[in-house]
Amino acid sequence: GVTQSPTHLIKTRGQQVTLRCSSQSGHNTVSWYQQALGQGPQFIFQYYREEENGRGNFPPRFSGLQFPNDSSELNVNALELDDSALYLCASSLLNEKLFFGSGTQLSVL
Amino acid sequence: AQSVAQPEDQVNVAEGNPLTVKCTYSVSGNPYLFWYVQYPNRGLQFLLKYITGDNLVKGSYGFEAEFNKSQTSFHLKKPSALVSDSALYFCAVRDMSWSSASKIIFGSGTRLSIRP
Numbered sequence: 208g209v210t211q212s213p214t215h216l217i218k219t220r221g222q223q224v225t226l227r228c229s230s231q232s233g234h235n236t237v238s239w240y241q242q243a244l245g246q247g248p249q250f251i252f253q254y255y256r257e258e259e260n261g262r263g264n265f266p267p268r269f270s271g272l273q274f275p276n277d278s279s280e281l282n283v284n285a286l287e288l289d290d291s292a293l294y295l296c297a298s299s300l301l302n303e304k305l306f307f308g309s310g311t312q313l314s315v316l
Numbered sequence: 317a318q319s320v321a322q323p324e325d326q327v328n329v330a331e332g333n334p335l336t337v338k339c340t341y342s343v344s345g346n347p348y349l350f351w352y353v354q355y356p357n358r359g360l361q362f363l364l365k366y367i368t369g370d371n372l373v374k375g376s377y378g379f380e381a382e383f384n385k386s387q388t389s390f391h392l393k394k395p396s397a398l399v400s401d402s403a404l405y406f407c408a409v410r411d412m413s414w415s416s417a418s419k420i421i422f423g424s425g426t427r428l429s430i431r432p
Contacts, residue, residue, distance in 0.1 A: 209359070238419075247406050247422030248360070261419055295359055304350070305420065307359030 211296050211308035219316050223284045226311045228296030230277040235300060237279045239271060242293040242310070254279060291315045318343045320390075320407045322423040329397045329430050337392040337426045339407030348410035349390045350420065351381055355403045363405075366390060377401070397430045404428075 210229045218224050230237050236255045240248035250263035254273035268284040277298075283290060291314050297305035319342045329335045341347055348367055352360040364375025371383045381392050392405060404425050411419040 211359075240422075245424075247408075247424050248420075250419045250421070253419065263419065297360075304362045304365060305352075305360070307352075307361070309357065309359045 209296060209298050209306050209308035211294075211311050213311060214309070215312045215314075217314045217316060218286050220286055220288060222286050223282065224286060224313065226281040226283075226294050226296075226313070228279045228281070228298075228308055230279065230296075230298035231306050232277060233300075234277070234298035234306070236298065237273055238297050238299070238305065239281045240295040240297065241265075242295055244292070248295055251281070286315045288315050318409050318411045318421050320349075320409050320421060320423040322405075322407055322426045324426050325424075326427045326429065329428070331399055331430050331432050332396050335394050335397045335401070335428065335430075337405050337407075337428060339390045339392065339423060341388050341390055341407075341409050343409060343412070345412055347383075347390075348412060349381075349383065350408040350410075351375065351379070351390075351392050352406045352408060352422075353377075353403050354406065354425075360406065363392070399430045399432055402428055402430045 212227045238253040239251040242248040251265050253261040257273045270282045273279040293310045293312050295310045296308045299305050321340045350365045351363040354360045363379050364373050366373045366383045374380045379394050406425050407423040408420050
């Protein structure tokens with residue numbers, strides 16, 4: 208399955224954070240979503256074969272990496288209070304159904 | 317722009333009764349629709365999808381969804397609800413405006429509560 212770490216994280220405004228994801232074996236696509244409290248997940252970006260190939264309405268301080276070993280990262284710089292949310296990683300074969308991890312709950316104080 | 321709407325924040329059903337969770341969509345072109353479920357402290361789990369073909373789609377855990385093109389709806393249904401079905405349900409649509417990416421647009425979610 209898809210695993211994410213850490214499960215919970217507390218940061219202060221202005222700091223930087225790195226969230227990690229291990230995709231399901233064999234999946235070539237990883238996407239990241241932000242789920243604010245009481246809302247549906249919002250697409251941040253997608254990586255296919257280690258390159259970003261799609262991005263939602265998020266600023267450049269949200270960036271990512273995808274590695275050949277089925278792992279990936281979401282990096283957020285200059286954290287803001289509104290970045291507090293559940294961050295979900297999802298892996299898939301391109302254009303197929305998404306397999307989600309349990310998420311990382313980020314709190315920015 | 318592609319979008320989905322879930323008009324009900326919460327649906328309450330007695331165990332054993334049929335349930336319906338509503339979803340309407342707005343897309344340009346043919347829709348590619350999904351239902352996902354989210355249990356507490358868990359990620360989203362795929363239930364079913366509609367691409368083309370039969371308007372009644374069967375999915376996991378006894379759920380099914382009915383695609384209605386004239387009403388632009390994709391309601392989730394189950395003939396007999398279980399207490400264990402209590403969770404947060406999301407309708408979603410694939411944004412087909414990008415040729416090389418599969419961006420999924422989620423609705424705001426409907427909390428389903430099944431009482432014993």
